Amino acid sequence: MVERFHSKPLELPKPGHRFERADLVFYDTDHSGPTFEARIFIGAKPGLKSDAGVDHPAYAGSYHVFGHGGCYGEAGHCDIPVERDPFDYRPRHHLEPGVQVVTVTEAIERLVANGKEKAAVDVFALDPDGSPLKALSFSRLRLLTYA
Amino acid sequence: MSTAAPAAAATASQVALRHRRSARRLTQGQLADLREAVTRAQAIGDDRGYQYWAGIHGLPEPMYCQHEESPYFLPWHRAYLYFFEKQLQDRVPGVTLPWWDWTKDHDQGIPPAYARATADGKKNPLASSPIQRRGRRDPKETKTWRHPAGPNSPWLPSPRQLDRVIRGNRDFITFQVQLEDIHNGIHGWVGGTMGDLRVSAYDPVFWAHHCMIDRAWYLWQLEHPGAGATLPADYLDSALPPFRMTVRQTLDVTRLGYDYAAGTAAVPGTSGG
Numbered sequence: 311m312v313e314r315f316h317s318k319p320l321e322l323p324k325p326g327h328r329f330e331r332a333d334l335v336f337y338d339t340d341h342s343g344p345t346f347e348a349r350i351f352i353g354a355k356p357g358l359k360s361d362a363g364v365d366h367p368a369y370a371g372s373y374h375v376f377g378h379g380g381c382y383g384e385a386g387h388c389d390i391p392v393e394r395d396p397f398d399y400r401p402r403h404h405l406e407p408g409v410q411v412v413t414v415t416e417a418i419e420r421l422v423a424n425g426k427e428k429a430a431v432d433v434f435a436l437d438p439d440g441s442p443l444k445a446l447s448f449s450r451l452r453l454l455t456y457a
Numbered sequence: 458m459s460t461a462a463p464a465a466a467a468t469a470s471q472v473a474l475r476h477r478r479s480a481r482r483l484t485q486g487q488l489a490d491l492r493e494a495v496t497r498a499q500a501i502g503d504d505r506g507y508q509y510w511a512g513i514h515g516l517p518e519p520m521y522c523q524h525e526e527s528p529y530f531l532p533w534h535r536a537y538l539y540f541f542e543k544q545l546q547d548r549v550p551g552v553t554l555p556w557w558d559w560t561k562d563h564d565q566g567i568p569p570a571y572a573r574a575t576a577d578g579k580k581n582p583l584a585s586s587p588i589q590r591r592g593r594r595d596p597k598e599t600k601t602w603r604h605p606a607g608p609n610s611p612w613l614p615s616p617r618q619l620d621r622v623i624r625g626n627r628d629f630i631t632f633q634v635q636l637e638d639i640h641n642g643i644h645g646w647v648g649g650t651m652g653d654l655r656v657s658a659y660d661p662v663f664w665a666h667h668c669m670i671d672r673a674w675y676l677w678q679l680e681h682p683g684a685g686a687t688l689p690a691d692y693l694d695s696a697l698p699p700f701r702m703t704v705r706q707t708l709d710v711t712r713l714g715y716d717y718a719a720g721t722a723a724v725p726g727t728s729g730g
Contacts, residue, residue, distance in 0.1 A: 322467055345645040345652045347612060364611045372611065374641035376524055379594060379653040408525045410632065419564035436573070438645045438652070 313442040319428035329455035332418040338407035338449035353429035370417035462607040480555035494549035514658035517591035557665035563608040604648035612646040
């Protein structure tokens, strides 16, 4: 778990590539800990700090995690099954990682209009008071555009 | 002609529909009934009582709630509210769950009906609730508490943000995921007990929050008629444990005996019908 994530530069759509919608997709997001906001910035200048607000020019969007608050069962209770029998119709484990989709169309349009070809993504995990939390965890990040 | 009929097609059987109202616009009598129903439910220690119903969501185990992009998030919580409201109606006939419109009155925050510590000289049962021993995440947390963030918090959505989610998504699953994100933010904004999935349902404002979520789904259904018809049959026929109800049975609120529209007015159209 980390408080902050700084990505390698993501390739942005070419100027001629028209799109109606752009989504950032976070895979295998963790929600086993506290409730938090993942505040997302794209193409921010170096030196971006965790107190950057939603009025920051590089702010792109947020997703919110309603956290489980940690493990409370006995040993093994919060272990996510590694394999699943195809005939196992029980509900999935409560802590199985999720997928978060954040629509960032305006932010991507802005960067492309400014001639940017690549941009890094910064994500901060914050509590409701704006304090950083070590709550951020995901396996992969993709930018998807839809024509 | 103005009647108390729902927004859906009016039939004689719908006369008995009950209306869920804004938590900020309850009459004194409606609010008194709600408080009385919650107080009486809190006094019952068996499976009719408040503690039993709050515990279905999270602790004590098993934890039945559906979150984290579950396709059952909205149907499950609609069933949950329905059965909980029925318990309240057994205590005080006619009482309904109110909704907290968290897109408005950000300066006020949590509606006064739920925020005031006392009401009529007594402890306000909507301000806090005990947490049963087996439902506690911490043995010392014997009752619910809140720690709301400020009125300018980005966790509170604007009317435009909610409107965009409702109008901008014809696909049910996409709509549900985006609405759940707003829902998550409100839980976090209220903070304290509400900010933890395991115990949030013990806080009385949980029900007003989820009533607003349910209302947003209702508004989406009005905005996109027929959109739910494309959902697969095996999804629609899925059960919503522990409730004896399927997804399909949650789709029409008028069949569940309630509506969010408090009145309609109608005139004949071009066909005179």
